[in-house]
Amino acid sequence: MSFLHCWRAMWGIIGRELWRFIKQRERFISALVRPLIWLFVFAAGFRAALGIAITPPYETYILYEVYITPGLVGMIQLFNGMQSSLSMVYDREMGSMRILMVCPLPRWFLLMSKLIAGVAVSVLQVYVFLAIAWGYDIRPPWQGYLWVLPALILVGLMLGALGLLLSSFIKQLENFAGVMNFVIFPMFFMSTALYPLWKIQESSMLLHTLALYNPFSQAVELIRFALYGQFNQTAFVYTLVAFIIFMSAAILGYNPSKGIETRKKGAE
């Protein structure tokens, strides 16, 4: 295994994912329509009901649309991570995963390449979304668009790793609906994507605690602060640690000797 081999293989995997993404226009459009509906419809409707006090990183009163934008960026990455997980399960059912798994490269490297490919797709989606939001008068400082890139990469890696981990558990494509109900919705709604923590605390202490420890909340805060040129160290460390845990578990899940895949079939 040489560096050149790894380099070529990684670009092969990324190129394939990007090409598939471009070819599947519906996927691109639906990935954008979801957060845009939240922004144009949900946020507009709740603008009057939800007042947002001055909280960091914001230095003045903001509209609800401005508050919700980093959460919707996180939502794009969350759905993209789960979409990658879905495509892994699909690839496994369709057999194309086998081609990846029998190539002469370590599994961790193949999974990492797959993950990076998914992140590249999600970053592309996020910037298109931010460009549309700019047209809707949601305009963070221009430097924010640069600062947010490393945050997007880390958040994409963390949520993608969670998707990989889930894909190693999901036996059939049909079971994916469960992921929607038990992972995506709770993660999204029990987070700071739609309401700030202090607002959640006013209604329920339990929800507040869950939202505080939800890795998606920390991911959203990392994006929120980065978009306004600030570094949220707690959110960064939390997201990084979550990524390491999810990725290690996913690598273990795809390991042929320790993996869930063989255990599911009852191999001895």
Add this chain to the structure above:
Amino acid sequence: MTAALAVADVSFAYSGKKALDGLSFTVNAGDCTILLGPNGAGKSTLFALITRLYDTRSGSIQLCGFNIKKQSLQALSRLGVVFQQPTLDMDLTVQQNLRYHAALHGMGGRLAKLRIQEELERFGMYERRSEAVRQLNGGHRRRVEIARALLHKPTLLLLDEPTVGLDVPSRQVIVEHVHELVKQQQMAVLWATHTFDEVYPADRLLILHKGQIKAQGSLPEVLTQTTTTTLHAAFAALTQNGARV
């Protein structure tokens, strides 16, 4: 000479039920070994172990002298596989599918282009390289899969029932092509099939039943072992319930 594939005393079980039971055999360069066995004989499990989709827990598997468990990267680099289930990406073109495989095997752009042309031309598929796989019929898809498996010039080619569901002319093209490869390039082939007319007189046979090898050797050797006159009869004698040789 090191065997292209050496399987030694391999056993494997699912929830206490043995799928493979003490399998030992070798496949040498220039051998086309036909793996025959009814459904549930353990063929797919054996292929999953050779390709390291599952780990070998009992016994050992070596590819060109490299242990598949301990030296998996060296071993896998010498292996070409065509799985029973189609594994091409339907949304991509023939060329894109092959380029993806070439990248996974670390081949550079120029070499990949050359090898893709060589292998597709051999199968008469080069003219169709820019078509989406979805537009090809089953036989042509299989040809592309075999061309893909050969791109990195493997020493051992594994074929897991590659002709299932194909019409007779498509099957014939694949059978002839693989046998040509064995003859001209001294490639080692392990071919799992249900179809007896895919067996050539020079092929070696491996008959698997209930996870055990019931017979192995050339066709005349297997016929002698079973005191039968046709492969059909030999197979029936070896795979009937309770058959013992």
